[in-house]
Amino acid sequence: EPDEPQSGLCLGCGRCRASCPTGALSEPFRLEAKRCLSYLTQAKGAIPQELRVYFTGCLYGCDICLKACPLIKKAPGTGAEVDLKRLLCLSKQEFISLYGATAIGWRGHTVLQRNAVYTLGNQGDPAAVTALVGLLQDPRPVIRGAAAWSLVRLGNTNGRAALAMRVSQETDPEVLAELESALSG
Numbered sequence: 001e002p003d004e005p006q007s008g009l010c011l012g013c014g015r016c017r018a019s020c021p022t023g024a025l026s027e028p029f030r031l032e033a034k035r036c037l038s039y040l041t042q043a044k045g046a047i048p049q050e051l052r053v054y055f056t057g058c059l060y061g062c063d064i065c066l067k068a069c070p071l072i073k074k075a076p077g078t079g080a081e082v083d084l085k086r087l088l089c090l091s092k093q094e095f096i097s098l099y100g101a102t103a104i105g106w107r108g109h110t111v112l113q114r115n116a117v118y119t120l121g122n123q124g125d126p127a128a129v130t131a132l133v134g135l136l137q138d139p140r141p142v143i144r145g146a147a148a149w150s151l152v153r154l155g156n157t158n159g160r161a162a163l164a165m166r167v168s169q170e171t172d173p174e175v176l177a178e179l180e181s182a183l184s185g
Contacts, residue, residue: 011070019068021054037062041115042107046145046174049181055118059084060104060111084116085131114146121150129154133162144170145178152182 010028017025024035033039037054038061040047047055058064059082066072090098095109104112117135120128132154135147148166151159163182170176 009071013070015068015070016065020065021062022051025065037064042111044111044142046142046178047114047118049149052118052149053122055115056122057119059087059115059119060107082116084120085128087116088113088120088131088135110140110142114142117143117146117150121146121153124154126154126156129156129159133159136162136166141172141175144172145175148175148178148182152185 012028014028017028020036022035022037022040024032024037024039026032035051037058040051040054041058041060041062090109090113092109095112096105099105099109099112117132120132129151132147132151135143136151138144138147144166148163151163160183163179167176167179167183170179
């Protein structure tokens with residue numbers, strides 16, 4: 001259930017709503033949490049296909065609406081760039097070593113790696129194909145499904161061939177549906 005709307009803390013300028021990439025702020029003082037990029041980047045499991053396209057640079061969290069608000073003081077950014085392909089290769093232990101004491105550490109490496117896979121698919125870099133094809137063998141279904149979706153986004157012939165080969169090997173029904181959807185699209 002949504003909480004009670006607050007008043008008096010907003011200029012009514014609508015900059016937050018206009019800046020939200022997913023339309024999660026559909027009206028004043030209302031947040032559709034399951035469309036919010038901050039929520040989506042922290043949620044476990046597969047993300048609905050229509051919302052995956054918004055994974056373009058936010059690996060974890062999103063402050064786009066907050067940055068648009070003229071009432072919020074702007075904090076300096078970290079400027080940290082993450083090597084997405086390297087992130088995909090991190091073991092759980094390596095992830096904990098690098099990120100365990102940070103805000104993203106509590107959610108775990110599967111969620112962050114899933115986000116990196118969606119982001120690579122949206123960036124359109126053909127150099128990501130090899131890494132994504134390798135993820136079709138990942139033991140985690142959510143990663144295999146995300147890799148299938150991202151390979152189709154990249155539109156690479158080698159990626160589609162790998163997807164076709166994977167269909168006969170896949171045992172998880174959700175990943176199989178993802179593969180079949182990817183190949184039919």
